Amino acid sequence: MADNSNLKPIQLWWRPMVPNPAKIIIILEELSLPYTGTYLELEELKQPKYESINPNGRLPSIHDPNTDITLWESGAIINYLIATYDKTNKISYDTFPEKHHLDQWSYFQTSGQGPYFGQAAWFLLYHSEQVESAKERYLGETRRVAGVLDKWLGSKTSGDGNAWLVGDKITYVDLMFVNWNAAVGMFVQMAQRPKEDWDPETQFPHFWKWQSAMVTRPSFLKAVSLQKAEDVHL
Ligand SMILES: N[C@@H](CCC(=O)N[C@@H](CS)C(=O)NCC(=O)O)C(=O)O
Numbered sequence: 001m002a003d004n005s006n007l008k009p010i011q012l013w014w015r016p017m018v019p020n021p022a023k024i025i026i027i028l029e030e031l032s033l034p035y036t037g038t039y040l041e042l043e044e045l046k047q048p049k050y051e052s053i054n055p056n057g058r059l060p061s062i063h064d065p066n067t068d069i070t071l072w073e074s075g076a077i078i079n080y081l082i083a084t085y086d087k088t089n090k091i092s093y094d095t096f097p098e099k100h101h102l103d104q105w106s107y108f109q110t111s112g113q114g115p116y117f118g119q120a121a122w123f124l125l126y127h128s129e130q131v132e133s134a135k136e137r138y139l140g141e142t143r144r145v146a147g148v149l150d151k152w153l154g155s156k157t158s159g160d161g162n163a164w165l166v167g168d169k170i171t172y173v174d175l176m177f178v179n180w181n182a183a184v185g186m187f188v189q190m191a192q193r194p195k196e197d198w199d200p201e202t203q204f205p206h207f208w209k210w211q212s213a214m215v216t217r218p219s220f221l222k223a224v225s226l227q228k229a230e231d232v233h234l
Pocket of ligand 1: 018019020021042045057058059060072073074075110114
């Protein structure tokens with residue numbers, strides 16, 4: 001693997017307990033990239049100071065002093081980190097057709113998994129009214145997306161006994177899914193929904209095995225450990 005240790009730290013605007021910034025931490029960790037965090041309160045996001053970095057006023061954003069780029073949107077940030085720093089393809093492929101399949105699953109995560117799982121969490125926990133049809137809609141989509149992943153993973157085999165979305169090794173696109181996958185169980189439980197609303201071990205066994213393999217990785221455990229209040233300033 002390329003030596004990334006002599007780089008200047010990449011600045012990450014983030015806050016804990018939210019899945020999209022944690023996606024970036026996982027990739028930074030996997031690539032052994034140095035980084036530093038700027039912690040933001042929710043009230044600081046839609047303010048001119050942060051909107052001058054990210055006009056969408058959401059997290060994450062990065063600034064890489066090594067190349068002098070500022071970027072927002074988690075998918076674009078990850079594409080940049082991989083293209084710039086994963087020269088040995090530790091968690092990517094540069095071969096045909098794998099590189100296009102990486103794009104495919106990456107777009108599916110950012111447009112298919114993140115927003116639907118996020119809306120399920122919103123309507124279950126944060127919306128000002130109880131709208132049962134919206135809860136059913138987004139929980140149904142959450143299960144449908146998990147079902148798509150489960151079916152695909154069930155069709156795959158690999159040398160290490162695990163199935164991965166692309167090729168026969170874990171890549172950044174697998175890791176892009178891990179935080180929202182982990183979050184569903186928490187918000188379904190917090191909303192005190194019945195078990196059949198989300199029971200991946202029974203409903204989606206290939207998905208469950210895949211997720212279980214990812215949550216033991218040091219990069220995921222590091223991202224989780226940074227959720228603790230005393231670690232918020234990276
Ligand atoms: N499509 C964006 C979504 C970013 C996003 O929704 N971030 C959440 C945290 S996971 C956020 O900043 N929420 C605060 C808000 O909406 O004000 C990405 O992938 O970066």
